Amino acid sequence: MSTARSLPGAAIRAAATISPRAGAAVAMPFFAHVAKPRPVHTDDAPTMSLARRRTLRIPGIDRRGVDVAVYEWGRGPRTIVLSHGWLGRASQLSALVREFTAEGYRVVAFDGPAHGDSAGRRMYLVDWLDVFADLQQRHGRFDAVVGHSFGGLAALVGVAGGVEADRVVTISALADADEILRGFQRMMGCSDAVIARLRERFAARYFPGDPDPFAWLSAVRRPLPDGIPLLVVHDRGDRFVPFGESVRIAAANPAAHVMPTTGLGHNRILAADAVLDAVVEFVTTDASSPAPSRAPVPPTVAAPARVAEAVVAG
Structure with missing residues (x-):
């Protein structure tokens, strides 16, 4: 795993020792964040x-x-x-x-x-x-x-x-x-409980009023x-x-x-x-x-x- 991925993962896991919600709060800025774009291949x-x-x-x-x-x-x-x-x-x-x-x-x-x-x-x-x-x-x-x-x-x-x-x-x-969440979990090495709280947090922020946007x-x-x-x-x-x-x-x-x-x-x-x-x-x-x-x-x-x-x- 690259340093760019291991450092956020370590931060998320450290916060999760306090609570899954704390881990999700740390994870939120990294989820849906995109790294530097790849160049056009020759x-x-x-x-x-x-x-x-x-x-x-x-x-x-x-x-x-x-x-x-x-x-x-x-x-x-x-x-x-x-x-x-x-x-x-x-x-x-x-x-x-x-x-x-x-x-x-x-x-x-x-x-x-x-x-x-x-x-x-x-x-x-x-x-x-x-x-x-x-x-x-x-x-x-x-x-x-x-x-x-x-x-x-x-x-x-x-x-x-x-x-x-x-x-x-x-x-x-x-x-x-949900596979995006599962992929994020594999990449960051965080727990199911953190991912469950991240799912809730993401839905509340970007789909307010929709109880389960992942359904559609x-x-x-x-x-x-x-x-x-x-x-x-x-x-x-x-x-x-x-x-x-x-x-x-x-x-x-x-x-x-x-x-x-x-x-x-x-x-x-x-x-x-x-x-x-x-x-x-x-x-x-x-x-x-x-x-x-x-x-x-x-x-x-x-x-x-x-x-x-x-x-x-x-």
């Missing part, structure tokens, strides 16, 4: 240089307003929205940008608050939902929302909550916001509407988001097509040929008649049991 820079860029302003987690960088490639009426994950940025999805623009889509991506070139140092799931709302107003119904990790959960929650999209693809996604920030407790095709991609050896999260997503959405992979981890999966092919085919199949009530159309890689396996050494 392999992704050419794609990012071709983007049309604009800035939109959303309320932000503190509801004080925050500027978000938005990127757009391609033109035309068919729109794909790409949603990156925690500590990620839009540039990580460059391979998908290239694939979809080659298919004639308009592709829109963004850097969430405190990520990439966007402002702020804190963010949460509702920020992604606010971005989706702005993009929907500008572009209308989406042909698909493709989300990675935290951004996959945001895609599921957004479409379940009314964002209009014909299809959803998740890659290495979380099943609910969940792809398990709030599945997609019937008729929205879903492709779930996840690597069995993912060390950051357990593969079991996608099992939970699929269980809550029985029509979902599941594509497990091996050897791709949490991030390399975004540029793997087998994954790119499956995602593009899933989105483009029958794209000429994207009625939201139609039956899900599996990618050609899907086996009869709706499960495909992409195996990549390393």
Whole structure:
């Protein structure tokens, strides 16, 4: 564990010896705080240089307003929205940008608050939902929302909550916001009691009047509407988001097509040929008649049991 993570963890655990509430009070400033943004990888820079860029302003987690960088490639009426994950940025999805623009889509991506070139140092799931709302107003119904990790959960929650999209693809996604708390707990090494108090404190501060906001920030407790095709991609050896999260997503959405992979981890999966092919085919199949009530159309890689396996050494 890095010093940046071990010092807050030690402070939280020390405060927790007084009481779980004291530990939660110390933990609160670190939860939803985002470290320094990662740089654009050299392999992704050419794609990012071709983007049309604009800035939109959303309320932000503190509801004080925050500027978000938005990127757009391609033109035309068919729109794909790409949603990156925690500590990620839009540039990580460059391979998908290239694939979809080659298919004639308009592709829109963004850097969430405190990520990439966007402002702020804190963010949460509702920020992604606010971005989706702005993009929907500008572009209308989406042909698909493709989300990675935290951004996959945001895609599921957004479409379940009314964002209009014909299809959803998740890659290495979380099943609910409680997994964010569990991940924070693993990182900081704090107790269940501290996390329970942190959950209460976070809800009271950012969702006053809502007794359990985590109930609707969940792809398990709030599945997609019937008729929205879903492709779930996840690597069995993912060390950051357990593969079991996608099992939970699929269980809550029985029509979902599941594509497990091996050897791709949490991030390399975004540029793997087998994954790119499956995602593009899933989105483009029958794209000429994207009625939201139609039956899900599996990618050609899907086996009869709706499960495909992409195996990549390393």
